[in-house]
Amino acid sequence: MKRNRKQDVIYVHLNEKNRYVLSSGIQFSEFIQALYDSINHILLLKHRFDDADFNLHTLLDYIPRKRVMKLAGDDVSQYGDFCWIDFEEMEGLDEIPGQVLAELLYLGHMKEPLHAPFYNYLGNRFTYLAIEDGWFNKTYYRNLNDFYYLLSExxxxxxxxIKPEKSLLGLKRRKVYPSVDQHLLLSLKGYMSEGMVLSLKEVVQNRARIEIPMWVIGDFSNMDDMHEEYEKNSKRSCDAKLIFDKKTQEWKIRSN
Structure with missing residues (x-):
């Protein structure tokens, strides 16, 4: 049941101070599709991927950039714990001191950093910590603009x-909706800081527009509890709507 929920409900709790986002409904494959150009290699802290390379200095597996898309095509939600950190150059990985390696091992084991999880040796932009990927994700961003870009895509x-456009013959037509303006998403920062659900499950569509409702439901680290709270809140009027105008091909937000 959990995996069916992933596609139609996006939960986001933004911690701006510590530069991380708790989420449910955002999968690794989607993360990579949006942010592929920002990632070079991936150091795997917890995984079950069978086509990784082995680094003798850290005794950890890693994925070179040329195989990142292969990893994204695997069903990583079945791994259980799936944790990684990106890195720029092999030379940096081979120079990691014992203290940093100890912090990385702790990070993968506890899903919590001892310090801000950004390392000069690695030049990482992200630290990605997931339990049943797409169900519970905790992602650290060196620059939170990357998160807003991810959400916009x-x-x-x-x-x-969820709502593929259809042609006159009734066949599904590949209709790529435009990205959501990141400045528009920035206006939702207050909602996301409290814990917000954006529900594709409750989308309303007519000839003129598509409306995606949003509810502020609070801070959750247990996603079963989050979904229960969402189900309760979905019976009341939403707090805001993200609206796509089909004529102008533009997005806007309307608060209720």
């Missing part, structure tokens, strides 16, 4: 899966 990506 993710929403139209998911909308296409």
């Amino acid at each position: 993710l929403i139209p990506m998911k909308l296409e899966l």
Whole structure:
């Protein structure tokens, strides 16, 4: 049941101070599709991928950039724990001191960093900590603009899966919805800081527009509890709507 929920409900809790996002409904494959150009290699802290390379200095597996898309095509939600950190150059990985390696091992084991999880040796932009990927994700961003970019690409990506446009003959037509303006998403920062659900499950569509409702439901680290709270809140009027105008091909937000 959990995996069916992933596509149609996006939960986001933003911790701006510590630069991380707790989420449910954002999968690794979607993350990579949106942010592929920002990632070079991947150091695997917890995984079950069978085509990784082995680094003798850290005794950890890693994925060179040329195989990142292969990893994204695997069903990583079945791994259980799936944790990684990106890195720029092999030379940096081979120079990691024992203290940093100890912090990385702790990070993968506890899903919590001892310090801000960004390392000069690695030049990483992300630290990605997931339990049943797409169900519970905790992702650290060196620059939170990367998160807003991810969300701007993710929403139209998911909308296409949920509400594919049809041609006059009734056949599904590949309709790529435009990205959501990141400045528009920045206006939702207050909602996301409290814990917000964006529900593709409750999308309303007519000839003129598509409306995606949003609810502020609070801070959750247990996603079963989050979904229960979402189900309760979905019976009341939403707090805001993300609206796509089909004529102008533009997105806007309307608060209720």
